[in-house]
Amino acid sequence: MAVSRREFFALLGTAGMAALTSSRAAQVxxxxxxxxxxxxxxxxxxxxxxxLEISTDNLAWNVRQxxxxxxxxxxxxVKANGYGHGLVGVAQTLARAGVKHFLVAxxxxxxxxxxxxxxxxxxxxxxFSAADAEAIIQLRISQNVYTELVDALARxxxxxxxxxxxxxxxxxxxxxxxxxxxxxxxFIEHVAGLKGIVLDGVFTTFTEDPEFxxxxxxxxxxxxxxxxxxxxxxxxxxAASSDAILNLPAAYEExxxxxxxxxxYGLYPSEKAEQERKLDLKPVLTLKARVTYVKTLAxxxxxxxxxxxxxxxxxxxxxxxxxxxxxxxxALQGKGSVLIGGQRCPILAISANAVIARLGQAxxxxxxxxxxxxxxxxxxxxxxxxxxxxxxxVYAVAMGMNPLLPAVYAEPTPESAPLRVRLSSLERWExxxxxxxxYPPLAKEARIQGTVKVEAIIATDGTVxxxxxxxxxxxxxxxxxxxxxxxxxxxxxxxxxLVEVITLIEVPFRLPR
Numbered sequence: 001m002a003v004s005r006r007e008f009f010a011l012l013g014t015a016g017m018a019a020l021t022s023s024r025a026a027q028v029x030x031x032x033x034x035x036x037x038x039x040x041x042x043x044x045x046x047x048x049x050x051x052l053e054i055s056t057d058n059l060a061w062n063v064r065q066x067x068x069x070x071x072x073x074x075x076x077x078v079k080a081n082g083y084g085h086g087l088v089g090v091a092q093t094l095a096r097a098g099v100k101h102f103l104v105a106x107x108x109x110x111x112x113x114x115x116x117x118x119x120x121x122x123x124x125x126x127x128f129s130a131a132d133a134e135a136i137i138q139l140r141i142s143q144n145v146y147t148e149l150v151d152a153l154a155r156x157x158x159x160x161x162x163x164x165x166x167x168x169x170x171x172x173x174x175x176x177x178x179x180x181x182x183x184x185x186x187f188i189e190h191v192a193g194l195k196g197i198v199l200d201g202v203f204t205t206f207t208e209d210p211e212f213x214x215x216x217x218x219x220x221x222x223x224x225x226x227x228x229x230x231x232x233x234x235x236x237x238x239a240a241s242s243d244a245i246l247n248l249p250a251a252y253e254e255x256x257x258x259x260x261x262x263x264x265y266g267l268y269p270s271e272k273a274e275q276e277r278k279l280d281l282k283p284v285l286t287l288k289a290r291v292t293y294v295k296t297l298a299x300x301x302x303x304x305x306x307x308x309x310x311x312x313x314x315x316x317x318x319x320x321x322x323x324x325x326x327x328x329x330x331a332l333q334g335k336g337s338v339l340i341g342g343q344r345c346p347i348l349a350i351s352a353n354a355v356i357a358r359l360g361q362a363x364x365x366x367x368x369x370x371x372x373x374x375x376x377x378x379x380x381x382x383x384x385x386x387x388x389x390x391x392x393x394v395y396a397v398a399m400g401m402n403p404l405l406p407a408v409y410a411e412p413t414p415e416s417a418p419l420r421v422r423l424s425s426l427e428r429w430e431x432x433x434x435x436x437x438x439y440p441p442l443a444k445e446a447r448i449q450g451t452v453k454v455e456a457i458i459a460t461d462g463t464v465x466x467x468x469x470x471x472x473x474x475x476x477x478x479x480x481x482x483x484x485x486x487x488x489x490x491x492x493x494x495x496x497x498l499v500e501v502i503t504l505i506e507v508p509f510r511l512p513r
Contacts, residue, residue: 013509016222018096027322034185050322051406052290053374054085058282060097065279066260068254068419072243075101075123077261079109084284084327084401085265087410088116094264095120103259110141121200138142142200146179150191157196165198170223172204172216177203177340181219185226192232197439201236202227203259206251207242217251220511233415244270246278267383267394274384274395280420280502285398286374287405289322291340291354291364303351303356308333310419320370323353327401328372329390336389340370342377373397377479378469420457420500421492432462432490437483437507443475444511452507453481460498462489470504480507 020055031126035324067074076099077083082090091102091113100120104110125144128136130152136143137157142165145153168188170179179187181204192199202361204220206213220239227234240251242263252258265284297303297311318340324330330350337344343362347355355372373381387394424466452472456464464487469477492501 013033013185048292048321049406050287050291050326051408052085052401053286053288053408053410054089055282055284055410056093057410058284058496059090059093059264060478062264062266062281062284063094063097063099065281066245066258066263069279069338070240070258072252073101073257074099075103075257075259076264077103077241077259078260079105080399081403082434083265084398086407086409087112089248091118091408092116093409093512094257101257107136109143111135114139116292125167125169133164134160137162142167145191146171146187148175150194150197154194163196163198165200167200168202170202170204170220172219173212174205174207176205176471178204181223184223187234188223188227189230193283199233199235201238201256202234203238206239206241206244206248210247213244213248213251217248221254226391246273262395262398265398267398271384271388283374285383285401287327287372287401288374289320289372291318291366291368291370292321293319293366294359294364303350305413308357309348317348318357318359318364318370320355320357321353322355322372323351325352325402326405328355329386329392329395329397329400331390331392332386336386337381338370338372339376339379339381340364340368342379344379378467380468419497420495420502421494431487433488435483435486437479440475440479440511443509446475447511448473448475449509450476451509452476454481454484454505454507456484456505458489458492458501458503460491460500463492464489482505
């Protein structure tokens with residue numbers, strides 16, 4: 001999806017820098033911008049707008065990883081505009097990947113999905129009023145109920161001669177909403193006895209306190225068991241969100257489906273989960289903008305409101321037309337980075353619609369792509385890094401993306417990707433063809449030694465790809481990468497099937513004594 005500076009200006013229909021001095025830049029539409037119904041509708045892209053790129057391949061990959069772990073159907077949580085990734089585009093991708101159940105937090109989200117052609121079960125776990133009852137029934141939404149308001153659904157169902165589908169929320173200890181677990185059986189019996197009401201399922205939500213979650217699960221299973229003992233079919237039973245999928249296997253092994261949210265989008269529910277990486281997830285979202293202006297600050301010159309940065313020496317800076325109104329956390333000011341020319345450039349200032357970054361030696365000119373979240377060349381800024389620096393969470397960063405940002409959905413590849421596994425080292429799996437790195441002359445002259453650590457994917461044909469530098473002296477890194485790219489491994493098979501392998505590779509550099 002990258003467009004070079006030359007291609008960009010060609011699209012704008014301008015002659016180089018003339019576009020920057022024009023009082024009105026020509027507008028161009030970014031390719032493949034989603035035009036399906038959404039709430040709110042993403043604005044039309046112009047040549048200078050920041051935008052999101054959504055990897056449909058990675059989204060489908062993530063749901064496959066989850067399905068392989070749990071062996072149960074997935075109810076995809078697409079609330080909050082698909083966790084900032086686009087409600088409709090995400091749901092349509094997941095539907096193509098075989099997902100048949102979706103969860104939203106607002107009735108308008110459910111309505112939007114139906115209008116976009118999503119035909120599977122849609123659970124609205126958000127509130128509703130009696131005035132919404134007919135729309136819920138007509139749209140075949142499975143509505144979360146836990147109060148006598150369910151009677152309004154039954155009355156309207158009788159009037160329109162259709163069935164109303166519901167889920168019952170059981171409060172096992174989160175304390176937010178739901179029928180209290182000690183009284184839930186009585187409510188389940190009431191709902192099961194209502195004419196025109198179809199009980200699709202019962203569910204609960206964990207607190208994500210490891211010990212108390214087990215108490216909650218026991219309470220939930222007891223409620224379901226007692227209802228079953230009285231001859232009530234409670235439908236689908238579910239409790240496991242992303243955290244429980246990773247940490248509480250009983251929450252899916254003993255129930256009927258799972259409700260992953262954040263993991264669908266290639267993000268982990270906690271720093272601990274990201275470090276453990278029990279599932280190999282791929283980031284789905286990239287946030288990009290274009291450099292609009294490049295200049296050199298003289299000593300004493302400053303940038304942005306309150307002169308947040310003052311140059312003490314000649315300092316090259318770039319301005320990007322993206323800011324906290326688009327979803328860039330303002331707390332990244334003075335702490336975060338943006339990728340320009342494949343290099344990390346420190347963020348000096350963030351305002352509502354502008355980011356100013358120190359360029360250093362990074363090549364940059366107006367029209368160049370900049371990446372605020374995602375990969376550019378060998379560098380990558382993860383959502384988790386942004387969250388950590390902003391003292392926030394991956395949930396808040398992802399859901400904080402402005403829903404008006406143009407979203408570009410990459411076309412999925414026709415073939416399913418192979419299964420991928422992670423190894424901790426290469427001790428028991430040496431390359432069959434190994435190239436030793438050439439010692440960089442500058443490093444040798446400076447007597448620099450050490451080990452470069454890279455994470456790599458070993459493809460099913462034994463080649464090395466997708467190298468990511470973990471650590472190492474800057475003068476040694478490129479030589480290590482160049483060498484490792486030429487290594488070849490014996491392809492790995494699991495149960496007869498070729499698999500890709502993620503592994504850590506260490507490349508030592510030692511000077512002769």
